Amino acid sequence: MSSNPLNGATFVLAAHEIVQLPYDQGAEVAFAGRSNAGKSSALNALTGHNALARTSKTPGRTQLMVVFDLPRLKVEGTEPLDCRLVDLPGYGYAKVPEAMRKHWRGEIDAYLKMRRSLRGIVLIVDIRHELKEFDATMLQFCADTQLPCHVLLTKADKISRSQAQKALDAMRKHFRDNNVPGTAQVFSSSAKTGVDEARARVMELLATPRPHEL
Numbered sequence: 001m002s003s004n005p006l007n008g009a010t011f012v013l014a015a016h017e018i019v020q021l022p023y024d025q026g027a028e029v030a031f032a033g034r035s036n037a038g039k040s041s042a043l044n045a046l047t048g049h050n051a052l053a054r055t056s057k058t059p060g061r062t063q064l065m066v067v068f069d070l071p072r073l074k075v076e077g078t079e080p081l082d083c084r085l086v087d088l089p090g091y092g093y094a095k096v097p098e099a100m101r102k103h104w105r106g107e108i109d110a111y112l113k114m115r116r117s118l119r120g121i122v123l124i125v126d127i128r129h130e131l132k133e134f135d136a137t138m139l140q141f142c143a144d145t146q147l148p149c150h151v152l153l154t155k156a157d158k159i160s161r162s163q164a165q166k167a168l169d170a171m172r173k174h175f176r177d178n179n180v181p182g183t184a185q186v187f188s189s190s191a192k193t194g195v196d197e198a199r200a201r202v203m204e205l206l207a208t209p210r211p212h213e214l
Contacts, residue, residue, distance in 0.1 A: 004047070004048045004199065005070075005071075005199065005203050006046050006047045006048070006070065006085070006199055006202065006203075007047060007048045007049070008070055008071040009047040009049065009052055009068040009069070009070055009085060010068060010069050011052070011066070011067075011068055012067040012068060012069050012084070013066075013067050014064040014065065014066045014067070015064060015065045015066075015067065016064055016065075016107075017107060018065070018107055018110050018111050018114065018115070020065075021065065021067060021086075021111075021115075022067060022084065024115060024116050024117050025082060025117055026081045026082030026083055026084065026117050027073065027081045027082070027083050027084075027117055027119045027206045027207070028067075028083065028084035028085065028086050028115070028117050028118055028119065028206075029084075029085055029086070029118075029119055029120050029121070029122060029202050029205045029206055030085075030086040030087075030088055030111070030112075030118060030120075030121050030122070031043055031085065031086065031087050031088060031121075031122045031124065032088045032091070032108070032121055032122070032123050032124065032138055033090065033091070033123060033124030033125065033135075034090065034091055034124075034125075034126070034132055034134055034135070035090030035091060036090075036126070037090075037124040037125055037126045037154055037155075038124060038126065038154040038155055038189060039053070039087065039090060039124040040053035040087070041053075041154075041189040041190070042122075042124055042152055042154060042187065042189050042198075043085070043087060044189065045189035045192065045195050046195060046198055046199055046202065047068075047085075052068065053066070053087055063089055063090075063100065063104075064089065065086055065087070065088055065089065065107070065111065066086070066087040067084055067085075067086050067087075068084060068085045068086075068087070069082075069083070069084055070083040070084060070085065070206075071083070073203075073206055073207060081206070083206050084117075085202075086111075086118075088108055088111070089104045089107075089108065091104060091108070091134045112141055112145075112147070113145075118147070119148070119205050119206055119207075119208050119209075120147060120148040120149060120150065120205030120206075120208065121138065121142060121147060121148070121149045121150070122149075122150050122151075122152060122198075122201075122202065122205075123135060123138055123139070123149055123150070123151045123152070124151075124152050124154055125151055125152065125153055125154065125171075126153075126154055126155055127153035127154060127155055127156050127158075127159060127163075127164060127167045127186065127187075128155060128158060128159060131174065139151075139174065139175075139178065139180045139182065140178065140180075142180055142181060142182060143178050143179050143180045143181070146181050147181070148181050148182065148205055148208060149180060149181065149182035149183075150182065150183050150184070150185075150198070150201045150202070150205065151171055151182060151183070151184040151185070152184075152185060152187040152194070152198055153167055153168060153171065153184060153185065153186050153187055154187050154188065154189065155188060156186045156187055156188040156191070156193050156194070157188040157190055157191040157193065164186045165186075167186075168184060168185070168186055171184040172184055183201060185197050185198060185201075
């Protein structure tokens with residue numbers, strides 16, 4: 001049996017609208033991030049599947065909400081949960097038509113506000129850059145709704161350790177200053193930096209009940 005709890009991830013469907021998603025029960029963690037931040041590569045590294053999520057030299061290829069089933073999760077005191085990972089559309093790529101960007105904004109907003117099985121967000125942020133508007137908006141949403149968030153500061157192999165630590169400290173300060181219920185870590189899909197830590201955090205999020213379930 002694989003020691004990777006996310007290795008059993010399997011593709012289910014790709015949805016253009018939230019009404020096409022699987023029935024809203026169980027637990028799911030959504031992956032969000034700008035189109036060029038390395039979201040697909042992070043998903044592949046975490047699940048141990050080289051091509052589970054598409055990667056491309058051209059950012060913005062993920063233009064749908066892509067759902068992956070996981071093996072059922074047994075949480076103490078509950079029945080085994082149906083679990084999923086949801087890859088949200090990459091956001092911010094300039095060459096995507098405005099109509100598509102507007103659609104994504106509406107669907108992502110509706111998903112975050114309406115999806116009761118959503119247990120947390122994994123936000124993918126390129127460690128080499130300051131927070132973009134989309135990143136800050138996502139973190140603010142998590143603060144406003146007390147939705148747990150885990151930030152992967154990706155592409156850490158492209159900077160020094162001291163630079164990576166500085167970026168991590170800045171992210172944690174952002175959490176404190178804005179009351180974001182979040183955690184953060186340094187991550188590199190190519191160097192496999194922080195992969196085990198990130199997997200463990202995803203599993204923790206899946207096992208964390210939302211306030212309406214308490």
